[in-house]
Amino acid sequence: MANAKYSRQREAIREYLAGTHSHPTAEVVYSHIQSIYPNISLGTVYRNLNLLVEQGDAIKLTCGDGMDHFDYDTSEHYHFICKSCGNVLDLTMDSINHINAIAESSFGGKIDGSVTYFYGICPACLSKEKKNDFKEEE
Amino acid sequence: MANAKYSRQREAIREYLAGTHSHPTAEVVYSHIQSIYPNISLGTVYRNLNLLVEQGDAIKLTCGDGMDHFDYDTSEHYHFICKSCGNVLDLTMDSINHINAIAESSFGGKIDGSVTYFYGICPACLSKEKKNDFKEEE
């Protein structure tokens, strides 16, 4: 891991990921990087995304939609998945890491951490729903 | 969904799932049901597991190891994944559903629920580690 060579492709991936809060999948990263490096390979994108995760520069989100999502924000924060549009959003909220202590208190093993995903309807889909409700009333 | 016909295969899957707390994958369910129905198809296992989930009789766990796990216990409880052996364990602990209110308080959308996975070392692996530490000391 100390023997990781620089590569322009990886830095382009890093910069794209650092500049978005959209939690893109590898495929989405791939299609964006193609505008800079038209010949980049999807395998290169996967390898570098995983490398960034291994190095602790990004996190991988497995939120149950069949695709991994990536996030350059490694600080403690939480994610929301909209059941309607599928978008993954950041949640700005107080830390809930006390749940690890709750879990550990009556458990014979060791809790190193936890991952929480919140589900529901995102603000954008919620306002669309309201519009449709209004239409139905007319 | 009201037009679901009885099938012996599905009931065998249901009974196996109801009788274990091991959170088996579809492949594991498949190999167990084969002892009763040697010709059962893996597709049948997948279809019926998903049907049980749709009907609310089981839940699907996507805990990040690449395979979905299934659980016949639909009551509110939490899961732990051992980083060492990969086993999925039930955690007996107080409800943490207050985190949904924490998430919703500063969010413009609607929170319907959340899923939390705890990670660490399970009791069995923890005791193995201790044995190895002891060996290294000698």
Next chain:
DNA sequence: TACAATTATAGTAACTATTACTGTTATTAT
């Protein structure tokens, strides 16, 4: 019980996300 209608099955093919392989190219150290 027989029969028609319909859903489920086994077996197989297809699909999606991801990883592995291979010969060539880029980066780095000397």
Next chain:
DNA sequence: ATAATAACAGTAATAGTTACTATAATTGTA
């Protein structure tokens, strides 16, 4: 400049899962 090595593009392979199809099982009705 050159040698060593890691990364690349392109492609093949893998794993988990879903879709398709002809046959079999289940269910409602006479």
